[in-house]
Each structure stands twice: as structure tokens, then as C-alpha cells.
Amino acid sequence: MANWVLNGLRTGIKTTPYPRQPDDAPGVSPGRPRGTPLSSPDRAAELAQRCPTAAIVSQNSGVAIDQSSCVHCFRCHDDDNEDAAAWERGYEWAAYADESAKAQRKMDRIFRRSLHIRFVDAGACGACISEARQLNNPYYNMHRLGFFITPTPRNADVLLVAGPVSDAMRLPLRKTYQAMPAPKRVVAIGACAISGGVFGPSFAASGGVGQVIPVDVVVPGCPPPPLAILHGLLLVVERKPPSVLVSPPREREASPP
Amino acid sequence: MVVLDQHVVPPEHSSALLALCRGRWGGRIAASLEDTGRVCRIECRPEELREICEWLMRELQFTFATLVVEEQPAWSLTYVFYKDSNSLWVYVELRLDAGAGAVPSISGLVHGPSADWHEREIEDLFGLSFEGHPRLGEFVLHEDWPEGTNPMRRDFDAGQPLVDRPSEPRWQPPTIVAAPGAFSMPIGPVFADFAESAHFLLETVGEDVIRTIPRFFYKFRGVEKIAEGKPIDRVLLLAERFSGITAFAHGLAFCQAVEAICCIEVPERARALRTVFAELERLRHHAAVITGICNSTALAIAASQAALIEEDLLRLSCETGRHRYLFGLTTPGGLACDPSVEQSRHLAGAVDGIAGRLDDLHRMLRYSSSFLDRLEEVGIITAEHALSYGLVGPIARASGGSRDIRKIFPYAAYEGVDFRVPAETQGDGYARLRVFFQEAEQSATIIGQVASTLPGGPVSVDPPEWRAGVALSAVEAPLGAAFHWLRLGENGIVARYRMTPPSFTNWHGFHLAAENFAFQDFPIILASFGLSNAECDR
Numbered sequence: 001m002a003n004w005v006l007n008g009l010r011t012g013i014k015t016t017p018y019p020r021q022p023d024d025a026p027g028v029s030p031g032r033p034r035g036t037p038l039s040s041p042d043r044a045a046e047l048a049q050r051c052p053t054a055a056i057v058s059q060n061s062g063v064a065i066d067q068s069s070c071v072h073c074f075r076c077h078d079d080d081n082e083d084a085a086a087w088e089r090g091y092e093w094a095a096y097a098d099e100s101a102k103a104q105r106k107m108d109r110i111f112r113r114s115l116h117i118r119f120v121d122a123g124a125c126g127a128c129i130s131e132a133r134q135l136n137n138p139y140y141n142m143h144r145l146g147f148f149i150t151p152t153p154r155n156a157d158v159l160l161v162a163g164p165v166s167d168a169m170r171l172p173l174r175k176t177y178q179a180m181p182a183p184k185r186v187v188a189i190g191a192c193a194i195s196g197g198v199f200g201p202s203f204a205a206s207g208g209v210g211q212v213i214p215v216d217v218v219v220p221g222c223p224p225p226p227l228a229i230l231h232g233l234l235l236v237v238e239r240k241p242p243s244v245l246v247s248p249p250r251e252r253e254a255s256p257p
Numbered sequence: 258m259v260v261l262d263q264h265v266v267p268p269e270h271s272s273a274l275l276a277l278c279r280g281r282w283g284g285r286i287a288a289s290l291e292d293t294g295r296v297c298r299i300e301c302r303p304e305e306l307r308e309i310c311e312w313l314m315r316e317l318q319f320t321f322a323t324l325v326v327e328e329q330p331a332w333s334l335t336y337v338f339y340k341d342s343n344s345l346w347v348y349v350e351l352r353l354d355a356g357a358g359a360v361p362s363i364s365g366l367v368h369g370p371s372a373d374w375h376e377r378e379i380e381d382l383f384g385l386s387f388e389g390h391p392r393l394g395e396f397v398l399h400e401d402w403p404e405g406t407n408p409m410r411r412d413f414d415a416g417q418p419l420v421d422r423p424s425e426p427r428w429q430p431p432t433i434v435a436a437p438g439a440f441s442m443p444i445g446p447v448f449a450d451f452a453e454s455a456h457f458l459l460e461t462v463g464e465d466v467i468r469t470i471p472r473f474f475y476k477f478r479g480v481e482k483i484a485e486g487k488p489i490d491r492v493l494l495l496a497e498r499f500s501g502i503t504a505f506a507h508g509l510a511f512c513q514a515v516e517a518i519c520c521i522e523v524p525e526r527a528r529a530l531r532t533v534f535a536e537l538e539r540l541r542h543h544a545a546v547i548t549g550i551c552n553s554t555a556l557a558i559a560a561s562q563a564a565l566i567e568e569d570l571l572r573l574s575c576e577t578g579r580h581r582y583l584f585g586l587t588t589p590g591g592l593a594c595d596p597s598v599e600q601s602r603h604l605a606g607a608v609d610g611i612a613g614r615l616d617d618l619h620r621m622l623r624y625s626s627s628f629l630d631r632l633e634e635v636g637i638i639t640a641e642h643a644l645s646y647g648l649v650g651p652i653a654r655a656s657g658g659s660r661d662i663r664k665i666f667p668y669a670a671y672e673g674v675d676f677r678v679p680a681e682t683q684g685d686g687y688a689r690l691r692v693f694f695q696e697a698e699q700s701a702t703i704i705g706q707v708a709s710t711l712p713g714g715p716v717s718v719d720p721p722e723w724r725a726g727v728a729l730s731a732v733e734a735p736l737g738a739a740f741h742w743l744r745l746g747e748n749g750i751v752a753r754y755r756m757t758p759p760s761f762t763n764w765h766g767f768h769l770a771a772e773n774f775a776f777q778d779f780p781i782i783l784a785s786f787g788l789s790n791a792e793c794d795r
Contacts, residue, residue: 002621002622002624002625004556004558004559004621004625005558007558007562007621008558008561008562011561011562011565014565025572026572026575026576027571027572027573027574027575027576027581028572028575029575030575030579030580030581052490052491052494053494071494071498071584072580072584072585073494073584073585074579074580074584074585074586074593074594075490075585075593077579119450119451120447120454121447121451121452121453121454121476122454123454123475123476123477123478123791124453124476124501124791125498125499125500125501125502125504125791126453126500126501126502126503126789126791126792127498127501127502127504127581127582127584128501129451129452129453130501130502130545130582131581132451133451134564134567134568134571136451136564137548137561137564137565137567137568138561138564138565139565139568149449149450149451150449151449151450152449163476164478166475166476166477166478166794167399167401167402167477168399168446168454168474168475168476168477169446169454169475169476170421172446172447172454172475176447197498198491198494198495198498199478199480199483199495199498200478201418202415202416202478202479202482202483203408203413203414203415203416203417203418203479203482204408204477204478204479204482204483205478205479222498222584223501223581223582225581
């Protein structure tokens with residue numbers, strides 16, 4: 001007979017040090033391009049040209065990255081070439097969908113260590129779903145932080161949504177949202193759920209979850225690694241500060257003429 | 258009616274097939290060889306279509322691969338066939354005028370069910386009708402799409418915004434079982450866990466489920482349509498991302514089609530590395546399926562062990578291929594990055610260690626009788642059904658099939674690799690689990706062989722001049738045979754991109770395994786298939 005208990009004990013503890021300490025194990029995150037000053041505007045323009053989703057915005061002092069549409073295609077990435085985009089490691093990528101509205105959207109402290117999550121796949125490719133599923137594996141084990149998956153929207157505090165929202169998933173998504181009791185929060189994970197990604201907006205998919213239900217927190221990435229999704233959940237209960245979606249700020253937005 | 262002739266020898270060579278065709282059909286068809294004898298093209302009229310398809314499938318044991326429709330503006334329908342024993346494609350081509358009415362359906366033939374979903378999909382997306390098909394109508398496009406919408410037609414604008422239709426759907430689940438106390442149990446499209454969106458209607462009389470009626474395409478994103486008119490580098494993003502967990506296989510299939518059209522010679526090193534990464538993806542995918550199966554039987558420690566292996570493989574993919582799901586790695590002409598000697602050595606060593614852990618897990622599972630009780634004789638697919646539905650990949654190999662694109666049409670560096678295609682015959686959940694384990698083991702063997710003898714040289718060739726043309730590319734994706742049909746116009750603009758992923762082929766046979774079972778077995782049957790809805794729905 002197989003002795004599973006012994007087998008489990010022999011494996012030891014695998015849990016990530018995050019959020020107490022950063023997790024620097026290799027391969028937890030693919031990283032992403034970082035907005036950076038560049039010496040010549042030509043290089044910035046060339047870099048912007050390489051981006052298939054217009055996530056790289058060329059401006060006078062260099063490039064800004066709009067993380068909501070970066071799909072990790074690595075076309076701006078080249079370790080050996082100094083003309084390539086600067087690359088940031090890390091995974092604390094979650095941000096408020098609407099910076100200005102966050103004051104009204106405070107989640108009561110009572111939820112900080114007991115948050116029930118309902119997941120909806122609104123047309124995701126499978127990678128975001130797989131990364132969200134990893135949150136239950138022994139490395140990430142989100143239960144230790146008081147985050148639980150719930151089988152019914154009636155018990156859910158947070159709706160975790162992946163995918164650009166395909167036509168047939170709009171109604172189930174709306175119904176799930178409506179079935180949740182207040183206070184409720186929506187976390188959109190992945191480039192598709194934020195901006196439609198490579199699929200939308202089109203005749204078959206909308207341009208993100210925000211077009212169907214109100215979104216509170218977004219987690220950019222294609223797909224966002226498990227630790228980024230964890231950061232998003234920690235942000236909902238204000239146990240971690242937010243990141244920003246566009247950095248550095250677009251110049252015309254920063255200093256209007 | 259074609260009489261089965263026992264004395265027909267299956268042709269091993271294209272010229273023999275050509276002679277056989279001409280002898281059997283004479284002047285009624287035009288048969289020719291293309292692509293240095295790798296493709297036998299048979300042009301026929303609608304009257305002969307059913308007879309030719311029946312002849313190919315019943316007498317010559319060909320398998321239906323895919324049906325490609327192109328509107329140019331006259332209709333062109335290409336029925337693609339292949340078989341286990343030789344590297345030969347057969348295209349049966351039918352041309353129809355733009356105003357033509359119905360096409361004869363081949364779904365009713367003995368081995369015809371494999372074309373069933375293709376015909377339903379085409380009726381929905383192109384508005385072409387198939388005469389004699391038992392069940393056309395609402396399929397990909399659910400009921401609240403306006404009547405007469407055919408998004409794959411050329412005059413349909415893919416960029417038009419999605420129309421918001423707030424109405425309640427008219428759809429009512431069909432009920433077939435009529436028995437005292439019978440009721441229907443709907444499951445999905447939103448699940449209690451991290452599951453993909455799909456709907457299953459279980460018809461039950463209490464404890465036992467009589468039959469399962471699946472409903473898919475909740476995740477239809479119109480990938481084939483939005484690819485049209487886009488340049489190659491944009492369509493590559495779609496090819497990788499329509500099914501993220503099998504991204505490398507589909508990205509590779511797309512790149513191979515581009516390379517075939519533009520006559521690009523891929524460097525030897527890139528071919529070897531493509532083999533390594535394709536197998537790394539298969540290994541990770543199968544570890545995820547094994548995690549799912551252990552989870553479905555609530556064997557928590559086994560599920561944790563498999564999940565650790567899966568996460569380790571995701572991290573390994575990220576370390577050696579830059580991305581946890583290997584996005585952005587393959588490009589037309591080679592690979593986008595070149596792992597260093599240390600990285601490839603690290604990869605081979607890590608995979609070897611993981612293979613050992615998988616082997617330990619398999620051994621422990623074999624001695625867990627409570628686990629085996631849940632899998633044995635559950636969700637059976639018979640060999641006859643696997644054959645007639647044209648099932649592919651691990652599902653088919655658990656039911657007596659041994660078809661593998663890596664052996665039939667070797668690509669990348671598979672020709673020089675020594676590996677075994679596992680085959681089981683029981684067709685139940687346990688047979689599928691064993692196949693997943695054995696395939697994972699074989700993938701580790703392949704990585705070991707190739708990563709230790711990586712040839713030197715460049716890892717990609719410079720982007721060439723794009724050419725116009727058409728190509729069919731086949732790969733063995735983690736879930737089975739994937740067929741990508743690509744037509745390029747001028748300047749590298751995609752004119753038509755038809756993909757037939759293995760999940761589309763295999764979901765079609767899922768209901769066969771989900772009949773007459775106990776309620777609590779449903780998650781186990783589902784997990785033992787390990788299929789993807791994103792891959793099926795596109």
C-alpha cells in the first residue's frame with residue numbers, strides 16, 4: 001500500500017516567502033518591459049515600432065510602457081542589444097483599474113484575512129486559468145493568506161475574471177456578478193481581461209471585462225504569473241500597495257500644454 | 258454502395274495510390290500528385306464526393322483530418338485525409354459556384370462522424386448547407402446571434418464591434434431521456450473551480466447518469482476570422498495565444514506553414530531546439546492533466562506532488578525559454594532565443610530529475626487501490642468509436658490507436674529521435690492516465706537525447722521575402738494531431754487560416770465516454786480527457 005502521508009512529509013515545506021519577503025526563485029516570473037529614458041528619439045520610435053500591440057509609447061525623453069496591452073511577445077527584448085527595452089524582473093504588477101475611484105472602494109478590514117473568490121473564465125486562452133490554478137499548489141498555497149475559492153457566487157467577495165469576454169460569456173459573467181452580495185470587488189487578470197489583448201475588441205469578443213461589469217483591480221501580464229495574481233488579491237484587501245499601469249506617465253498627460 | 262474489397266492492398270506510395278484512383282474512378286475525377294508526391298489531389302464533383310470519401314476511409318483505411326472551406330469567391334472545399342502507415346496526404350477537392358446550394362454531407366458514412374462537427378461549424382460560420390446531415394443549426398454561434406450571421410464570409414467585417422444584446426437567451430436544454438423520475442442536471446458554463454467555460458447537461462434518473470449533452474463554443478473568439486488580412490507577425494500572436502497551454506505546438510505549426518510557403522530552410526540547431534521545447538511543453542501539459550486527475554479523485558497528496566512537478570516545469574520553461582508558457586519563442590525561420598550551453602545542460606538535468614519524480618508518483622498511484630477504483634472502467638471509449646470518430650492523441654492511444662504525427666509526418670528533428678508511442682487498449686480512465694504517464698516519460702527521454710547532442714550554428718535565418726501560397730502543416734500537439742491550413746496573399750498577408758486543434762476533434766467523442774455512469778464519476782471522466790475548451794472553441 002502506498003503511504004501518502006509519509007510521502008507528503010518527506011517533501012518538506014515548499015511555500016513561497018511572498019508576501020513577507022520577495023520570492024526570487026528563478027522562473028517565477030517572465031518579467032516585463034520597463035519604461036525607460038533613451039538617449040535618442042529614433043531609438044524610442046524604433047522600439048515602439050517593434051511592439052505589435054502598441055504597448056510601447058515613444059515620447060521625447062524615451063519610451064513609456066502601457067502594461068495593460070503588453071502581451072509578453074519579447075520582440076522588444078534582447079539581452080545582447082542595448083537598443084532593446086529595459087526589462088524588469090518581479091511580479092508586483094497589480095494596479096487599480098481607476099486610480100481616482102480607489103478612495104470610495106475601500107474594502108472593510110474584516111475581509112483582510114478571509115476573502116472568498118469566485119473565478120469566471122470569460123474566453124481566456126488557458127494560460128491565465130492555469131496560472132490562477134497554481135495559486136492552490138503547495139508553492140503558492142493561497143489558503144495560508146485567508147484566500148479561498150468558493151463554489152457559489154452567493155458566498156463570494158471577489159470575482160476573478162480572465163479572458164476578453166467572448167459573446168456567449170457576457171450573460172454568465174453578468175449573472176455571476178449580480179448574484180454576488182455587496183461589498184464585492186472584481187479583479188481582471190491578464191491583458192485580454194484588461195484591454196481585449198490580441199483578440200478584442202472584435203465581432204466576437206469585447207475589449208475587456210470593464211466593458212461588461214465594473215472592474216476594481218487589474219493584473220497585467222500575458223499571463224500574469226501566480227505571484228502577480230496573488231499581489232492583485234492582496235491589493236484588494238490593501239495588504240500590498242498598487243503598481244501603476246503606464247510608466248513613466250505619458251508626457252502629454254503629465255504636463256498638459 | 259461500395260462493397261468492401263478485402264483484397265485491396267493499402268498503397269504505400271503516392272504513385273500507387275494515384276494509379277488506384279485512376280483505375281477505380283476513371284474520368285469521373287481528376288487526380289494528380291503535388292509537392293514531390295507528398296500530396297495526392299483528387300478533384301471531384303458533388304455527386305462523387307460521398308463515394309470517394311467512403312472509399313478512402315473504408316477500403317484504404319484513411320483517416321479524415323480536416324475540412325477547409327475557402328471563398329475565392331467561388332467555394333472551394335478541401336477534405337484532407339491521412340493514414341498511419343505512410344507520409345501521404347490526400348486532398349479531395351470540391352469546387353462550387355458562389356450561388357451553389359447544398360454540399361453532400363459525409364457525416365452519415367461509416368467513418369464519417371469525424372467530419373460531423375466540421376460540417377456543423379461550416380454551416381454556422383459560412384452559411385453553407387450540408388445535404389443529409391442529421392443535425393445542423395446552432396453550434397458555434399449560440400442562439401442570440403442574429404439569424405443569418407455568417408462571420409467567416411468575406412463580406413463580414415471582423416472589426417465591427419460586438420453588439421450588446423441584453424436579452425435572456427431563448428435556449429432550452431434538449432431532453433432525450435423519457436423515464437419516470439428523470440431530470441436534467443445542468444453543469445456550467447461557470448464552474449465551482451478554475452475550470453474552462455463549457456456546459457454539460459447530465460440526463461439522470463437519480464444516481465445514474467444516462468447520457469451527457471455537451472455544449473461548447475462559449476469561448477468562440479473568431480480567431481480564424483480576425484487572422485484574415487493581418488500580417489504574419491500579428492497572426493503568430495493569435496496562433497500562440499488562442500490556446501495558451503499548448504502555445505508552442507500551435508505556434509510551431511503556424512511557423513512551419515509559413516516556412517513551407519516561403520521555402521525557408523530552418524537551421525539544424527533550431528530544429529533540434531524546437532523538438533526540445535515541444536517536448537518540454539508536452540511534459541508540462543501532461544503533468545497538469547495528471548494533477549487534474551488526482552484532484553478529481555480527491556487524492557490530495559498525489560495532486561500536490563503532481564502540481565509541484567507542473568510548477569517546476571513552468572519555472573524551467575521560463576528559465577530556458579524565457580516564458581512560463583513558451584510564448585514568443587518560435588518564429589518563422591527558427592527560434593527567437595538561443596539557450597546557452599549551461600542552460601541546455603540545466604534543462605536536461607532538471608528534466609531527468611522530474612522524470613524520476615513522475616515515475617515515483619506513478620508507482621505509488623499504481624498501489625493506491627482507492628484511487629484505481631475511481632478510474633478503472635470509467636469513461637470508456639471503444640476502439641471502434643475512437644476509429645470512426647477519428648480521435649487523436651493520448652485519448653485515441655488509450656483506445657487502441659497508435660497514430661502520432663511525429664512518426665507519420667516527422668517535423669523539427671523527430672526523424673532522428675528514438676522514441677516509443679505508447680498504446681493501451683482498455684479505453685477507460687486508467688488507460689488514459691497510463692498513456693499520459695508514458696508519454697511524459699517518452700518526452701523526458703526525447704529531451705535527454707536531443708539536448709545532449711545539440712548541433713551548433715545559428716538558431717534562426719533572417720526573415721526572407723514573403724511569398725504567396727498555401728500550405729498545410731501538421732504537428733503532434735500535447736493533446737494530439739493539430740492541422741493548420743494557411744493561405745498567404747501578397748506581402749505576407751494572411752488570406753485564410755484554418756486550424757483544426759486536437760481538442761476540437763476529441764471533444765466530439767467525449768459524450769461516448771459520458772454515458773451510463775454514476776454521478777460522482779463525472780469530474781473524473783472530464784479530468785481523464787484533459788481537454789481544453791480554448792483550443793476547441795478558438
